[in-house]
Amino acid sequence: MCAAAGAVAVSLAALDGRTATFAVLGAVGAGGAAVAARRTAAAAVRSGGAVLAVAAAAGLVAATCALAGLSAPRWSLPLLAVPAAVAAAGPRTGRVRVPAEAAAAVVGAAAVLLPAGRPALWSAACALAGVVCAGAAVRPERRRLGWAAAVFGVAAAWLRLWESGVTAVEAYTLPVTAAALAVGFVRRRRDPLASSWTAYGPGLAATLLPSLAAAWGDEHWLRPLLLGAGALAVTLAGARRRLQAPLLLGGACLAAVAVHELAPYVVQVAGLLPRWVLPALAGLLLLAVGATYEKRLRDARRLREVLGRLR
Incomplete structure (x- = not known):
């Protein structure tokens, strides 16, 4: 730990000179990697070396971007090369895999947040982060990163739609629903006893509920008509397949649409009666x-x- 603190102090002191910055960051990274690879060292020391090596690699990338004159938001894509390299190394990092991946995750999170406020660049960063997570999720022990990949992919698509000025809520929710229903279908195929609420409930709610909220504030007839037709189809499919979630969600949405559309006529008729x-x-x-x-x-x-x- 003292050696790591000393290395960091030397690095900070050297940041005034470009050549010295690269030299010190390179030396710190190489030293950290050497310590992490030393099997006779204590576990804590090896973990610290791995974290230091990842941090030094991120520092080298950031210094290179600064030297090239790139603005800070544009550092995000090059910085994501660090977690990509750590993910590619995978099991080859041995016992320091977890601390190295944790440090890489911090670098990746910082890289994704750097272009916040610039939708096009932010979308690209999320897409690349999703690719990195998907690549890591190929290994059986990192399957859960597939969910992170899906989240980043959805975020990238939403940011691109936002930048393009798309305001229809269905453009954002339907891709999520399609993916969620596909996952639920696969799950039900593997486990026929799985509840339809866990398999199909989240995917259906992701589109039905936002669209219902939009329909209640929409003065045009097209969205309520399409939503009612979709809710009717979901209800009939739930009744045919004896699935509780589609039946109840579709039926509730269909009833809400009917109330919204019929309420003005009911009020008019009620006003004419004694x-x-x-x-x-x-x-x-x-x-x-x-x-x-x-x-x-x-x-x-x-x-x-x-x-x-x-x-």
Whole structure:
């Protein structure tokens, strides 16, 4: 640790000269890599050497970008070469793999955040970060990085759409829904007992709920029509396949769209009726419900049992 602190101090002191900066960063990186590769050293020392080597590599990339006159946001793509190299090394790094990958993850996070506020460059950085994560996820012990790759890919697409001025919410949500439904389909194929809520619920909600919110504030008829048709198709598919999530989500969305579209006409008709008609209808409804209470209760229990048998 003392050696690492001394190396960092020397590096900081040398930052005034370009040649000295590259020389010191190169020496620190080489020294850290040598310490990390030394099998007789303590685990903590080797881990510190690996972290120092990754940090020095990132420093070299940043210094090169600064020397080339690139603005800080444009450092992001070159900096992502550091986590890409660490991911490519993979198991060859041995026992220092975890600290090296942790340091590389910090470098990658900083690289992705550098172009914030510049959608085109930010989108490219997210896309490259997604490629790095996808490459690392090929190895069985790093499968979970596939989720990070998916998140970065979606973020890259959304940023590109935002820069292009796309405002339709479905352009952002439908690709996510398609990917999520594909993953859910594969999961259900592997495990037929898996709940439809975990397999299909998130994917369907990713499009139905934002589109429903947009439809309620949309004065045009096209979005409610398409959303209603899609919700009806989802509901019918859920009923046919005996899947609870599509049935309930699609049915609830279809009912909400119907209420939104029919509400103005109901209000108009109610305004034309005498004032005593609505209270009279409400009273008749209460009487009917009270008279058939036991039957309605049995129907509700049967409905709950039917829904409970759905996956």
